[in-house]
Amino acid sequence: MRRSSVATSFLLVSALGLTACSGGGSDGDDGARKAAEGLATALAAAAAPADGASTPSDPLAAVTWTGTDPATVAKEYAAVIDGMDGIAPSVEVAEVDGEADKPTATLTWTWPVVAGGDPWTYDTTVALADGDGWAVAWAPSIVEPSLADGETLDATTLLAERGEITGAGGEKLVTERPVVRIGIDRTKVTAAAAPASARALAELVDIEGAPFVKAVKAAGDKAFVEAITYRANDVPAAVRTGIDGIAGARQVTGEQALAPTRDFAAPILGRVGPVTAEMVEKDPDAYRPGDVAGVSGLQARYDEQLRGTTGRSVHAVPADGGEERELFLAEPAAGKPLALTLDRRLQTLAERVLGGVTPASALVAIRPSDGSILAAANGSGTGGQNYATFGQFAPGSTFKSVTSLALLRAGLTPQTQVQCTPTVTVNGKRFKNYSDYPSSAIGTIPLEEAIAQSCNTALIGARAKVKDGDLADAAASLGLGIDHDLGFPAYFGEVPPPASETEGAADLIGQGKVLASPMAMATVIASVQAGTTVVPHLVDGVDVSVPSEAEPLSAAEARQLKAMLRRVVTNGSGRGLADLPGGPVIAKTGTAEYADGGTIRTHAWMIAAQGDLAVAVFVQTGESGSRTAGPLLEEFLRAAR
Incomplete structure (x- = not known):
């Protein structure tokens, strides 16, 4: 996007419209200065973009020229600066000598070639003629002192090397990898034929045609308009051969910041691509059309850090296609890496x-000892959405880990006898256990057995023990429900005050208004395993201190919770993990009902921890936690060793 300096804006207000002036030799330096100031203003205005203001359509017509006419000057001036990438200079009068035998003016040109960097600044000399008023002799050297007739300026953007994204142990997750860019080269096809080529290429690479055709139409005669970028080894054979039959279609090799595979942590890492029109409009100082930047995920959030500083070179281009001369160079500065904990x-x-x-x-794995997120995977069924750390779902019986802590704090112990009945009714709402709940665990049973077998009615029957706010406080102690910025899209879940006794009863079994992400539930089991509140950590350098609202777990609470969740594996619904090699496993299964177009379906959950690894698995629609999520979690833990 073209920009004008404050100095140019001032000149536009104060001097625009002045001709080379009357006065002849009688006004000496004063007349010459007015002519020079009018010229400086006109040159800057002619290079600036139209902004809807009352700027003359041909600012150079306000200047009197010797030996030529304003229309010819305007055409030649436009040709000289056409290759400057839309950058608008400021032009100021530095010095005027109107009394010399050959009067001259010195103009100072300042081009903001790189946003935030040192500008390209130089002086040019203008020959003035004093006859019937002051006039200017046109020459390309007015624009740049070394330019000869027919030479033009050309600015080339020099992309900075993008900062890498690293994972555990400093391993490179996102780094420059070879790509092939497919697009239309406007130097190889006429303006009249370009739209048809764009439509044909869009069909070949299976992208939406209308926007690409529009972009090709709007591009300059020297532009390469990218349609799609493939990893070097992923270009379909039909595309490689098909572009040969499309006028102007080309494939250009290059490099781009990419993860190991197309799907690797894609919803979280995001992607890099051409900036959108909205990005340019929102931040024109940072982005220009054609720039490459992070457009989603962490790539977008940390784009300023990762992208570095774009550079530019400016060359003088001879009309005969001879050797170009470098006039100015602003080297790009590489971006800084972003360190993550992903393994x-x-x-x-x-x-x-x-x-x-x-x-x-979704599957999330956390290291309990320090909260590092080691894996945050989303299955293909999410459609590219980040369910792993930002999903919002009822956690079902996995939330009984939290309810257990609330009951312990209310004075119960793992051995306290509770009533597990087939059903329980609260204000007319009937609650029951899951369909294959073991009949042997019905009746008066210890709390630890109610948790192991996941008895809904026993916990709802003990609701009088849990006062207002107790459940939310217990959740906070296990890392759930206290939202704070961790430098990535993260949903910690919520345990809002219940609106009714029925809703409060449902909350106790992870339904009602209780919500959590897979990351939040992995944090819960990690906190139990660590014996302290765990805060998940993904991005290095971001504060992950434990929120002050979280009451610390006592040693006794941690010990009792761990023992109850161990019993889930040895005696209860998590028995599928009992034969895992390695240290003891603690776990909790969960199933949560949800409405889907009038049909009641179930979320399937399972959370578990072994050694210094805590895992949550979520399947949006499944049979049960133990049958659907359980085998997935078991497969992960077996292979993770």
């Missing part, structure tokens, strides 16, 4: 585990 092996494993799951799914 490439575990992230790849998590995505492989979810690879065959048709419904939307």
